[in-house]
Amino acid sequence: MTLVHYGYSTLIEKSVDTTNLNGLELGRIIAAHKDRYSVITEGGELTAEITGNLRYTATSKLDFPTVGDWVALQVYEGDHAIIHKLLPRYALLSRKAIGTDSNIQLIGANIDYALIIQAVDRDFNVNRIERYLTLCHTSSITPILLLNKIDMISGEELDVLLDDLKSRVPEVPVFPISITQQLGIAEVESMIQKEKTYALLGSSGVGKSSLVNCLSQEALMPTKDLGRQSNRGQHTTTYRQLILLNKGGILVDNPGMREVGIANATDGVERTFDTIHKLALDCRFADCTHTVEKDCAVLEGVASGLIAKASYDNYQKMNRERMHFEASVAERRKQDKDFGKMIKQVKKVRKNNKY
Ligand SMILES: Nc1nc2c(ncn2[C@@H]2O[C@H](COP(=O)(O)OP(=O)(O)OP(=O)(O)O)[C@@H](O)[C@H]2O)c(=O)[nH]1
Numbered sequence: 615m616t617l618v619h620y621g622y623s624t625l626i627e628k629s630v631d632t633t634n635l636n637g638l639e640l641g642r643i644i645a646a647h648k649d650r651y652s653v654i655t656e657g658g659e660l661t662a663e664i665t666g667n668l669r670y671t672a673t674s675k676l677d678f679p680t681v682g683d684w685v686a687l688q689v690y691e692g693d694h695a696i697i698h699k700l701l702p703r704y705a706l707l708s709r710k711a712i713g714t715d716s717n718i719q720l721i722g723a724n725i726d727y728a729l730i731i732q733a734v735d736r737d738f739n740v741n742r743i744e745r746y747l748t749l750c751h752t753s754s755i756t757p758i759l760l761l762n763k764i765d766m767i768s769g770e771e772l773d774v775l776l777d778d779l780k781s782r783v784p785e786v787p788v789f790p791i792s793i794t795q796q797l798g799i800a801e802v803e804s805m806i807q808k809e810k811t812y813a814l815l816g817s818s819g820v821g822k823s824s825l826v827n828c829l830s831q832e833a834l835m836p837t838k839d840l841g842r843q844s845n846r847g848q849h850t851t852t853y854r855q856l857i858l859l860n861k862g863g864i865l866v867d868n869p870g871m872r873e874v875g876i877a878n879a880t881d882g883v884e885r886t887f888d889t890i891h892k893l894a895l896d897c898r899f900a901d902c903t904h905t906v907e908k909d910c911a912v913l914e915g916v917a918s919g920l921i922a923k924a925s926y927d928n929y930q931k932m933n934r935e936r937m938h939f940e941a942s943v944a945e946r947r948k949q950d951k952d953f954g955k956m957i958k959q960v961k962k963v964r965k966n967n968k969y
């Protein structure tokens with residue numbers, strides 16, 4: 615097993631400089647725990663922590679390693695290591711953290727494609743697909759749609775869904791599959807590219823675990839450290855979030871992707887709703903909200919059927935969420951600033967009182 619299998623050549627292809635490591639080893643994060651990381655290196659799998667310096671200079675979550683990150687690390691005896699440096703990311707997939715207004719949560723770094731999996735039963739929902747697409751477009755990650763459980767519907771019913779997708783999200787490649795019946799799996803496997811990293815996105819119960827088991831032999835087995843041995847002479851077994859696929863791709867499996875919150879995503883919303891965005895250039899007012907204005911090209915598009923009403927509604931909803939997130943972030947920054955000012959003021963008063 616070498617780092618090439620874990621996407622090293624893609625990292626180089628993206629022009630990330632890996633020559634300046636000053637004697638440190640290169641590795642990729644395969645699982646992130648609270649303060650501990652599992653890292654794959656040329657010599658095998660290691661447990662690592664970050665340096666105090668990295669910890670104390672971090673200003674946000676973005677400064678901490680996440681699954682898929684490439685790092686420079688110093689390896690100590692056994693299988694222990696210290697991460698000194700986070701290499702530049704060429705893509706970062708994140709979402710708004712559940713239950714918060716202004717926090718983001720990292721899903722994975724250095725991801726090339728997203729496999730959005732949706733089931734054709736009750737789960738089927740184009741609005742939610744557009745939500746995932748916005749997430750992908752915001753991070754410049756190419757989306758691919760897997761429509762699972764087609765064994766549960768008739769061919770005619772499937773055609774209706776495919777037509778719906780063609781009109782609402784025409785640019786996205788769609789793979790109708792049934793994991794249990796092994797339908798369309800060969801097509802998915804032949805689409806997977808070697809050394810590219812894929813993120814798996816989808817609600818609970820759509821078949822994500824089933825897909826991982828189907829595309830990867832590794833996932834079925836407990837993962838073992840075949841490289842270095844731990845101090846106690848035992849092989850370590852760890853839970854992985856970065857999995858090697860049979861066809862040579864790499865998969866980020868992020869459990870609990872149940873809700874997709876939209877964070878700062880102006881470009882992502884625009885790219886997902888490309889038709890609306892292009893039409894909006896013809897609105898009479900440059901700051902048109904496409905709701906009540908005169909000569910609004912978007913409203914005209916909805917009236918003429920060029921834009922599906924459902925698509926328009928979802929566009930407005932996601933824009934409202936995006937603005938809400940941005941306003942919350944701005945508000946929190948202001949509060950932090952005010953708090954900083956207050957502390958300064960208090961210090962000043964104390965200092966003055968000394969005299
Ligand atoms: N009929 C049918 N059922 C399927 C198919 N694929 C998966 N299932 C079933 O759907 C259920 C959920 O599958 P999982 O693979 O556990 O789904 P998941 O997305 O990993 O769910 P979470 O772990 O909750 O996120 C299981 O009972 C599967 O057997 C399929 O192609 N057809």
Ligand SMILES: [Zn+2]
Pocket residue numbers: 894897898902903904905907909910911912913
């Ligand atoms: Zn308008």
